[in-house]
Amino acid sequence: MRAVTISLFGFLLVIAATIISFCDGNSNVLCIESERQALLKFKQHLIDRSNRLSSWVEGEDCCECLGVLCNNLTGHVKMLHLGLSSPYEDASDAEWDAYVGSKLGGEINPSLIELKHLSFLDLSNNDFGGLSIPEFIGSLKSLTYLNLSSANFQTPIPHNLGNLSKLNYLDLGHKCLFEAKTLQWVSVLSSLLYLDLSYANLTKATDWLQATHKLPSLVELHLSGCFLNNNPSPISVNYTSLTVLDLSRNTLSSVPTWIFSLRSLVSIDLNSNGVEGVIPSGFRDMSSLKFLDLSFNSFSSSSTLNWLSNLNRLQFLGLRGVSLQDNQLEIIEPKCLESLCNLREMDLSNNGIDQEVSEVIESLSRCSLDRLESLNIASNKLSGHLPDQLGQFKNLVYLSLSGNSISGPIPFSIGKLSSLKVLDVSHNRLNATLPQSLGQLGNLEHLDVSNNMLEGNISEMHFSDLTRLDYFSHLTTC
Numbered sequence: 304m305r306a307v308t309i310s311l312f313g314f315l316l317v318i319a320a321t322i323i324s325f326c327d328g329n330s331n332v333l334c335i336e337s338e339r340q341a342l343l344k345f346k347q348h349l350i351d352r353s354n355r356l357s358s359w360v361e362g363e364d365c366c367e368c369l370g371v372l373c374n375n376l377t378g379h380v381k382m383l384h385l386g387l388s389s390p391y392e393d394a395s396d397a398e399w400d401a402y403v404g405s406k407l408g409g410e411i412n413p414s415l416i417e418l419k420h421l422s423f424l425d426l427s428n429n430d431f432g433g434l435s436i437p438e439f440i441g442s443l444k445s446l447t448y449l450n451l452s453s454a455n456f457q458t459p460i461p462h463n464l465g466n467l468s469k470l471n472y473l474d475l476g477h478k479c480l481f482e483a484k485t486l487q488w489v490s491v492l493s494s495l496l497y498l499d500l501s502y503a504n505l506t507k508a509t510d511w512l513q514a515t516h517k518l519p520s521l522v523e524l525h526l527s528g529c530f531l532n533n534n535p536s537p538i539s540v541n542y543t544s545l546t547v548l549d550l551s552r553n554t555l556s557s558v559p560t561w562i563f564s565l566r567s568l569v570s571i572d573l574n575s576n577g578v579e580g581v582i583p584s585g586f587r588d589m590s591s592l593k594f595l596d597l598s599f600n601s602f603s604s605s606s607t608l609n610w611l612s613n614l615n616r617l618q619f620l621g622l623r624g625v626s627l628q629d630n631q632l633e634i635i636e637p638k639c640l641e642s643l644c645n646l647r648e649m650d651l652s653n654n655g656i657d658q659e660v661s662e663v664i665e666s667l668s669r670c671s672l673d674r675l676e677s678l679n680i681a682s683n684k685l686s687g688h689l690p691d692q693l694g695q696f697k698n699l700v701y702l703s704l705s706g707n708s709i710s711g712p713i714p715f716s717i718g719k720l721s722s723l724k725v726l727d728v729s730h731n732r733l734n735a736t737l738p739q740s741l742g743q744l745g746n747l748e749h750l751d752v753s754n755n756m757l758e759g760n761i762s763e764m765h766f767s768d769l770t771r772l773d774y775f776s777h778l779t780t781c
Contacts, residue, residue, distance in 0.1 A: 332378040334365040341417035342371065342380070350408035353401075355385075372423075379420035386427035386450060406430040413439040425450040427474065433457040436475075441466045452499065453477040460503065462488040469494055476501030476525060483507070486514035493518065499525035501549070506530045512561075516540040523547040527572070533557060540564065551575055551596065558583050570594035574621060577601060587613040596621035598650065611639040618645050623679070624653035637666040644670040648677040652703065656680070659687035660709050668692040675699055681727070682706035694719035703727040705751065710734065713752075718743035725749040729776065733757060737777075742767050749774045 346359045358368045365380065366373035372382035387405060390398045407429040415421070416439050424443065427450045436456050440449070441463030449467065452474040460481045464473070465488030473495060475481060481503035487510060489498065495518050505511055511531065515524060522544050531553040540561045542548075547570040548562070555576040562571065563585035570593060578600040586595070587610035595614070598621040611620070620643070635656060640663070643649075649667075656663075663680060672695050685707040694716025700723060710732040717726075718740025726744070729751040736759035737752065745768050753776040761777065 332366075332373075332375060334371075334373055334378050334380060338380045338418055339365040341414040342368070344414040345412045348410040348412040352408075353405045355405060355407070374420070377420075380418045381420055382423035383415075383418070383421060384423065384425045385429070386425035387429065389428055389453070408432055410434065411437045411440075413437060415439070416442055418443070420445055422446060422469075423448040426454050427452045429454045431455050435459075436461050436464075438463060440464065443467065444469070446470055447494075448472040450474040457481065459483060460488075460500075464488060465491050467492065471495060471520075472497045474499040475503065476527075486511045490514040490517060494520060496520050497523045499523075500529060501525050501527040503529055509534050512540070516542050518542075520544055525549040526553070528552040530554060533559065543567075546570065548572070558585075560585070563588065565589075567591060572596045573600070574598040574623075575600075579603065582607075582610075584610050586610050590614065590616065592617055593645070594619045597625060598623035600625050608635060608639045612642045615642045616645055617643050618647045618674075620646065620649045620651075622654065623650045635663060635666070637662065637669075640666040641669050643667075645674060646671040647674050649675070650677075650679040652679045652681040652683070654683055657684035657686075660685040660704065660707065661687050661690040661692075664690050664692055668695055672696055673698065676722075677701040679703045680707075685709055687711075689714050691716045693717060696720065698722050701725045704731065705729040707731050712736075713738055713741075715740045717741065720744060721746065723747055724771075727751040728755070730754045735759075737761060742769065744769065745771070747772055751776045753777055 342359060342365050343361065346356050349356070356369065359365070365371055366378065370383060370385045371380060372384065373379060374381050385407060387402065390402050408431060411431070411434070421443055422445050424446060425448070431454055433455060435458045436451060438461050441461055444467065446467050447469050449470060449472065458481070460475060460483045468491070470492050471494055473492070474497070476499040481500070483503055483505055484507040486505070486508050498515065498521060505526070511526065512534065515521065521542065524545060524547065527549050528551070531550065533556050542565055544567070545565055546567055548565070548568055549572040551572040552575045555573070555578055557578055557580055558573060562568070563583070566589060568589060569591055572594070574596040575598065580603050582597065582602050590613060592614050593616050595617060596619065602625050635658065646667070663685070667675060675696050676698050677700060679701070681703040682705070685704070686709065688711035689709060691714050693714055697719065699720050702723060702725065705727045708731065709728070712735035713728065713733060715738045717738060721744070723744050724746050726747060726749070733752070733755040734757060737757060747769050748771050750772060751774070757777070766772065
């Protein structure tokens, strides 16, 4: 669960304002006939199983068609929004079936080139069956927004996308099997604010850093799963506007040193890279950070977390499974957590943390009581009793303490966690009886207390108000 999303909110507000400017007012201006014919021809080559484009018919004003937005003064088509929103992971089978059935397929007809004023094109989350991105898209010179993500395009990225000099937003990431030998074409997109090429194969594009770091306006860079490794870095980088950097799921063997010169970064994601060596102390100077994920790496035994005390704006901290097996990090010093007053989500699961669970809870309770929404410290070596302070985290939605050696009772104060949806304390040494205060957790959906040494019977009092509970496990394996 990620409670924190760091994104390009400012740019989305610009898009929203643009939409309002196109649609506001009672205009009698109809769409341009040549543009209507271009859209109808475009539709003819699409596969539309759910009949999403049923309003696209001869004789109708194309400005009233689904997914089409026009300038209300000139009638020119400005936006073509045919992307889909992916359902949440816990959506029902029916919702997922409807989503899959609504995907457009077929071919992208070059008739769109007649839309001379088109500034916004979104075909994301459709399924174009492994087609290449049409070359003509590089000729849509008015585009400021292009989103072809998760639409099953394949083969090399056309370099003529570098002709789109007005482009602010470019997303070609996720489920698009692209390969690029160079990113030189990106370096000329001087207006770019947002770039996502996640899961493109950039093994041969060794110029990716040189091509992107000179983009003067770039705010977000997403290159997750691109097979990047530690190429020789330039002496300095020039990401003057960058606030979000995602290099997760690559093959970086160390944390790139140039990152520490980017003091304006708000979000860094380096999870799942196989990074080795000491966790760099350079993070201590990145005081603007709100999101930091270093999970699933292999840091060395001499790593410490003392630098965390400087990151008092941090909202998300991910250190899950960082393979600190033989380390001196068996104990998290209280001072590392006491200053994280804005922390909303912390994941320290799957490490070798060996200390009293009360020390971790009490350290967090000194500052982040009102903000913490998700706490995962599962699969460690935590011991001792759960403190009463646990009930003070009133905004906690997710709590996982499973796979430790925690003993004693579940504190009665657990009933104060009125926002809690997931509680997992399985595979510990908890004893005594389940507190009846569990029945006060009206938002609880998932409860797992299995594989403990709990005593007594489970009565109706435990579940009288748990109307949303859809999973409960209390079985004990002997």
